[in-house]
Amino acid sequence: MKKLKRTDYFIIAALALMLALFLPAMVAGGGEEESAPDSAAKVTYEDFNGRKIGILTGTNMEAESFRYFPDSEYLYFDGYPNLNAALLTGKIDAYLGDEPALKSIHAEQPDIDYIRERLTNNQYSFAFRKNEKKEKHLRDQLNEFLAKCREDGTLNEIDAIWFGVDDSRKVVDMKGLTGKNGTIHVVTTSTDEPFSYIKDGRHVGYDIDVTVRFCRAYGYKLEIGDVDFAARIPALASGKYEFTTSMNVTPEREEAVLFSDPVSEGGIVVAARTKEIAGGSPTGTQKPGFFEGVRQSFVKNFIRENRYRLIVKGIGVTCLITLLSVIAGSLLAFLICLFRRTDSVLAGRICNLYVRLLQGTPMVVLLMILYYVIFARSGMAALWVAVIGFSLNFAAYASEILRSGIESIDGGQREAALALGFTENQAFFRFVFPQAVLRQLPVYRGEIITLLKGTSVVGYIAIQDLTKMSDIIRSRTDEAFFPLIVTAVIYFLLAYLITVILQMIWRAVDPRMKQKRKGGAAR
Numbered sequence: 001m002k003k004l005k006r007t008d009y010f011i012i013a014a015l016a017l018m019l020a021l022f023l024p025a026m027v028a029g030g031g032e033e034e035s036a037p038d039s040a041a042k043v044t045y046e047d048f049n050g051r052k053i054g055i056l057t058g059t060n061m062e063a064e065s066f067r068y069f070p071d072s073e074y075l076y077f078d079g080y081p082n083l084n085a086a087l088l089t090g091k092i093d094a095y096l097g098d099e100p101a102l103k104s105i106h107a108e109q110p111d112i113d114y115i116r117e118r119l120t121n122n123q124y125s126f127a128f129r130k131n132e133k134k135e136k137h138l139r140d141q142l143n144e145f146l147a148k149c150r151e152d153g154t155l156n157e158i159d160a161i162w163f164g165v166d167d168s169r170k171v172v173d174m175k176g177l178t179g180k181n182g183t184i185h186v187v188t189t190s191t192d193e194p195f196s197y198i199k200d201g202r203h204v205g206y207d208i209d210v211t212v213r214f215c216r217a218y219g220y221k222l223e224i225g226d227v228d229f230a231a232r233i234p235a236l237a238s239g240k241y242e243f244t245t246s247m248n249v250t251p252e253r254e255e256a257v258l259f260s261d262p263v264s265e266g267g268i269v270v271a272a273r274t275k276e277i278a279g280g281s282p283t284g285t286q287k288p289g290f291f292e293g294v295r296q297s298f299v300k301n302f303i304r305e306n307r308y309r310l311i312v313k314g315i316g317v318t319c320l321i322t323l324l325s326v327i328a329g330s331l332l333a334f335l336i337c338l339f340r341r342t343d344s345v346l347a348g349r350i351c352n353l354y355v356r357l358l359q360g361t362p363m364v365v366l367l368m369i370l371y372y373v374i375f376a377r378s379g380m381a382a383l384w385v386a387v388i389g390f391s392l393n394f395a396a397y398a399s400e401i402l403r404s405g406i407e408s409i410d411g412g413q414r415e416a417a418l419a420l421g422f423t424e425n426q427a428f429f430r431f432v433f434p435q436a437v438l439r440q441l442p443v444y445r446g447e448i449i450t451l452l453k454g455t456s457v458v459g460y461i462a463i464q465d466l467t468k469m470s471d472i473i474r475s476r477t478d479e480a481f482f483p484l485i486v487t488a489v490i491y492f493l494l495a496y497l498i499t500v501i502l503q504m505i506w507r508a509v510d511p512r513m514k515q516k517r518k519g520g521a522a523r
Contacts, residue, residue, distance in 0.1 A: 043277050045094075045115055045270045048072070054083045054095035058230025060250045061096040064268055068096075068119055078228050079191045080105065081471050084112055085480030087273060094272040098122070098248075100163060100206075100264075102271050104193045107165070109478030113274040118267035124195075124246035126207075127257040129236050135258065138184070138242055143261045145214045154213070159264070162194045162206035170194075172204045172212050179221030186211055187225040187232055187241040187462070191475035195264075196245050198472045200305050201313075207245035210263055225382075225462040233257060234368070235462070238376035297482040307473050314469030315490065317383070321465070322452045324387045329394030329451075336399040337406065341428075351399070358396035364457040366393060371461040382462045386455070394451050401443050405436030438506070445502045449495045466490060 050071040055062050057076050065074060075092055077083045080101060086092045088111060097105075102114040126142060128135040149155045161169045188196040188207065196205040203224050215222045227235055232244045233256055249259050302308040336354070339347045358366075367389045375385050409432050417427035437444075459468035470487040474480070 043115060043272075044117065045069075045119060048094040048270060048272065051093040052091070054086055054092035056080070056083060056095070056097065056229070058228070058232075060248050060253075061268065064096055064119060068270075078230065079189075079471060079475065081191055081474035081478070081480075083271075084109065084478050085474070085484075087112060087271065088480050093276075094270050096268050097271050099266045099269045100194055101192065102269055103163070105271070105478050106274075108476070111274050112271060112478065113277045114269045114271045115277060116269070118269055120268045122248045122266055122268060123262035124264045124266060125249050125259040125262050126211075126243050126246055127233070127236065127253070127259055128243040129239070130256065130258045135242055139258055139260050141218055142214055142243075145217055146210075146261050146263060149210075149213075155210075155263075158206060158209055158213075162209065170199065170204060172202070172209050174202075174212060174222075176216045177212070177221050178219050181219040183221040183223055184215060184243075185223045185225060185241045186243060186245065187227055187235045188245040189229045189232065190226045190472055192229070192245075193475060197475060198310065199476070201309055205245075206264060211245065226464060226468075227462045228460060231368075231460055234372050238372040240372075240376060294482075297479060301473055301477050301479060301483050301486070305476075307476075310464075310469040310472060311466065311486075311490070314464060314466035315494075317458075317464060318452070318455050318466040319494070321383065321386050321390060321455050321458065321463075322448070325390035325394055325451060326448055328387065328391035329398055332391060332395035333398035333402055336395060337402045340399075340403065355396045355399060358393055361393075363389070363393055363454050364460055367457065367461050382458075385461060386458045386463055390451060390455065393454075394447065397447050398444065401440045401447065402436065405440035406432060408439055409435050441502065441506050445499060448498055448502070452494060452498065453491060 045068055049069045051069075051073075053065050053069045053072040053074055055065050055074050055076050057078050062074075065072070075086065077086060077095075080097065083092070083095050083097070084105060087095065088109075096119070097114070099114070099118065102112075106113050126139075128139045146155070149158075188203070190196055190198045190203060192205070194205055195207045196203065198204070203226075208224070212222060214220075225235065225241055229247075232247070233253070235241050236244055236257060243260075244257075246263050247253070249262075253259075302311065336351050339351050342348075367386060370389050371382060371385045375388075413431050413435075414427050417431050418424070422430065455465055456467035458465050459471065464472070466487060470483045473483045477483070
């Protein structure tokens, strides 16, 4: 029997992965019709009490969920895309959301609907840093601008655009931002349609439109940061941004931020699967077959609005952070090893403390401390903060890998080198260290792949990497399955590429492999 090559194993693994991922959809099949809900059965929010309720992290939906569903089990999720995925897969039975957002979700994903009865009537306002003279002045200017817009009907015009059904009108004109009075840094969440989202690779939405018009009227230039909803107020507190796009006004939030006058109104409603809500979208439609469904999902998620460009950009950001962090982290790890080889007790203790501290700190916590605390007022770009964070973390683990590799080399080799007249440093760098690196390269490769996958948390500090771009796409298409699967496959391919490159390096530098290529045997 012919022995399989490495590429054969890769192809088999890839096919097995794709089969495992798509098998549920194939088994579900197409061509079946959904049964229409019983229009005689009127569903109210009370029908979901005692069931599994999803909560949007960092919002006032938590308190309202406790109030209206006191007997339920609660599960927390970041962003509407994750809530929708949990709802469609049965992880939760319902969740509370803003009515404007649920209208957009229902229009894109008919399998999700909402009960038309509002549980609360809310006002949405922009939030500014509190106790800051500059931000108070901006808030006063924005209130003045909003008052003018209400008087001349501009806000009604904006309402008609972003809460309407004509998608061709949903464009933000970024021209005329002169910047003569400075630059405003605004933080938003690009998975919050129709208030703020990504369309054709650009930030659009109700709040973005209002913000751009305000900046144009008062001579400001605009820079937009993008974080998860729960990170908006910490982003304000860090001083990196002057204000954030709109959010519900609550007494607790009023203690932390300074709110503008209301910019829009809405309410909280209950979202659930359409088949559980009477009077939902028309059903009985023919589902497409598996391959047709895959084609439609591909077009919807990656071709429409050129969304594939978001994925390409996200891959570039992920690879850049990984590459720079590996280089900087490896250099730092090497320096730590050198310090540990000195006779200084203090240097050894400092290195040990550094390693233990970094290994014991979750990566997302480290990133947020660096971005929102240590480098909060430095003006450093989020990407460089991420590189610093991952470099520090990678160095802690890589230094331990190098140390174990060095300790695995027999002490007799060092002694033999010294006996031949080599100095201590020559013995280490010419004999001990090269062998240690070769022995630990497989473990080092695994650490690089771990770093690659770990970069998926950089969305917490306003970086649009591969995972964040996938979330943005899901927020627009409300498909739980396809974007996540494609993202997983891309990470798999990137990890395999790293493995191949490091394997080639290992073969190029390993003396035993060189000997095999020459046709001899290593001794």
